[in-house]
Amino acid sequence: MKTSRYNILLVLWALMLLVACSDSSSDESEKPVAPSITLDTEIPPVIVAEGGMVAVGFKASADWTATSDQPWCIVSPASGKAGNATVTVSAEKNEDYNERNATxxxxxGTVQKKITVTQKQNDALTVTADxxxxxxxGGExxxxxxxxVTFEYEVEEEAAGWIVSARTGAPRALTTSEVKFDISPNxxxxxxxxxxxxxxxxxxxTVTVYQEGGSLLLLSKEEYTVSSGGGEIVIELRSNVDYEMVLPDVDWLTEVKTKALSSYSRRITVLPNEGYDARTAEIYFVNELQGIREKVNIVQVQKDAVLVAREEYDMPQKGGVLGFELNTNVETFDVECSETWIRKALKGRGLTAxxxxxxxxxNPEEASxxxxxxxxxxxxxxxVEVVQAGLSSLKRITIVHSNRMFSIPRFRGSDLTGLIKWGDGKSEEYADGISxxxxxxxxxxxxxxxxxxEEVTLHDLSGVEEVDFSKF
Structure with missing residues (x-):
């Protein structure tokens, strides 16, 4: 009887142990798996400008979804089950001149992975006039x-002798580049x-350059400055038509007739100037039938003078470099400037140009x-008098504000220069983005x-009380 009771207890204990193990195993199998996404590669997908598709592979620990934040970027399929998976990212042709991006x-579950998808720009190379x-x-x-895109140019072989330029490249963003060419006379x-x-x-x-033919008369120099002592000048010219040289009605200019010179070189004698005033004259080269009338200026300065061709020069408000040629027949000379806003440094000796x-x-002031x-x-x-324009000659805007820091508006145009008066007694030259x-x-x-x-944009009007465009 004791043995039977013992066996029953042993069986009950075994059953209880079996149930406990079964419950433990069930709890472990029902424990949730942490959500995760593992990409097959970390290299971002890139689609060519013409359009196409790329595959993105990954491993998901549970059911997943895939979306795009841009309508041009199509993702398929949009969802799937746990395990290894692949989605296809596709796009039509990019018609824009800049590359575009989508995510x-x-x-x-609560885990997400963001991948940047890039589509290349539509490359462009056009000229505004063909x-x-x-x-x-000729001329420029x-x-x-x-x-x-970076571009090159080539002048066809037959025209390489009369169309000449320096190589010019273009930046990557779509911009307008100016390429200049020198066209020789025809x-x-x-x-x-x-x-x-x-x-x-x-x-x-391709750009086609058409140049007119016909009558041509070109002067190598349009102005000659002669010392008070006089002398000879040789006027060089090129012409494919007959012409007549017309001397002015003055007694101090005569032509030297010589067989040594061709019809494209004319020698002129200039008599000494004994007066104290400069004198000028004009020589014309004319073909009435072809409507050609070219002029050469002869400037002879007074006796014992240092020589410059002009006595007054105008300068823009932005300043710059002023250059002119000085001829002198004295052993030494000095150059002085009456104002400090013009700087110089030169001394010379002998009869030299x-x-x-x-x-x-x-010029920071309103007036010239x-x-x-x-x-x-x-x-x-x-x-020599130098006259410089003032701010009144510039396009101006006036802005009244109360900000402790102020950024200048964005200007658009060509060869932008200017002057900024900040309103606290300080001023400086214009620079893009300056504050x-x-x-x-x-x-x-x-x-x-x-x-x-040509154009001005104010991006932020906070703190701005008044804007005056009336002088722009």
Whole structure:
């Protein structure tokens, strides 16, 4: 009886142990798995500009979803089960000239993985005009090239002798680049044309240059400065038509007739100037039938003078470099400036042509200003007046504000220069994005004077009380 009872207890104990183990195993199998996403590669997907698709592989610990934050970026499939998976990201052709980006978002439960998808830009290389007409005399032309790729150009072999330029590249963003070419005079008497090909890989744009033929008369120099002692000058010219040289009705200029010179070189004798005033004359080269009338200026200065061709020069408000040629027959000379905003440095000896160069600072004042450059050599003296425009000649905007820091508006145009008066007694030259911090109490009246500005944009009007565009 005891044995039977013992066996029953043993069986009951075994059953209880079995149930406990079963419950423990069930609890472990029902424990949730932590959500996770593992990408097959960390390299971001890239789609070419023409459109296409790329595959993104990953492993998900549970059911997943896939979405895109941009309508042009299509994701398929949009969901799936746990395990290894692949979604396809596709896009149509990118018609824009800039690359575009979208975000692919993979989600598993509360976990998400963001992947940047990039589609390349639509490469572009165009010219604003495919035909340019040039006069017989030639000159400089400008070709506007719109490109977001680096490009090269080539002048066709037949025109390489008369279309010449320096190599110019373009930045990556779609911009307008100006490429300049020098066109030689057309001395052939008939029309001619040449092509310039701009290229970048398979992209090509062609500009055809048409140059007129016909009558041509070119002077190598249009003004001659002669000392008071007189002398001879040789006027060099090129012409494909007959012409007549017409001397002025003065007694101090005569032509030297000689067989040694060709019809393209004319020698003129200039008699000494015994007076104390400079004198000028004009020589014309004329073909009435062809409507040609070219002029040469002869300037003879007074006796014992240092020589400059002009006595007055105008300068823009932004300042710059002023250069002119000085001729002198004295042993030494000095150059003096009446104002500090013009700087110079030059001394010379002997009868020589000296190129003089002056740095002219920007004019911060409303009104124009002037200064005298005096060139002294022995007993001779020559004065040159420099007149510089003031801020009143610039396009101006006036802004009244109360901000402790102020950023200048964005200007658009060509060759932008200007001057900023911050309204606290301080001023400086314009630079894109420039800002100023104030240490005095508001309000402040900012005046911006600009050269070359065509458009202005104010991005932030907070703290701005008044804006005056009436002088822009």
């Amino acid at each position: 692919l978002i993979l989600r598993v 035909k340019i007409e040039v006069a017989t005399k 032309i400008t070709v506007e090239v719109k490109a977001n 001395e052939e008497g008939k029309n001619r044309q040449g092509r310039i090909v701009f290229s970048s890989g398979a992209l090509k744009s 000296y190129p003089l160069s002056f740095v002219v600072e920007a 200003r002037s200064a005298i450059i005096t060139i002294i050599g022995g007993q001779a003296k020559q004065q 100023h911090t104030y240490t005095t109490d508001p309000p402040y009246t900012v005046v911006v004077g600009m050269n070359g500005a």
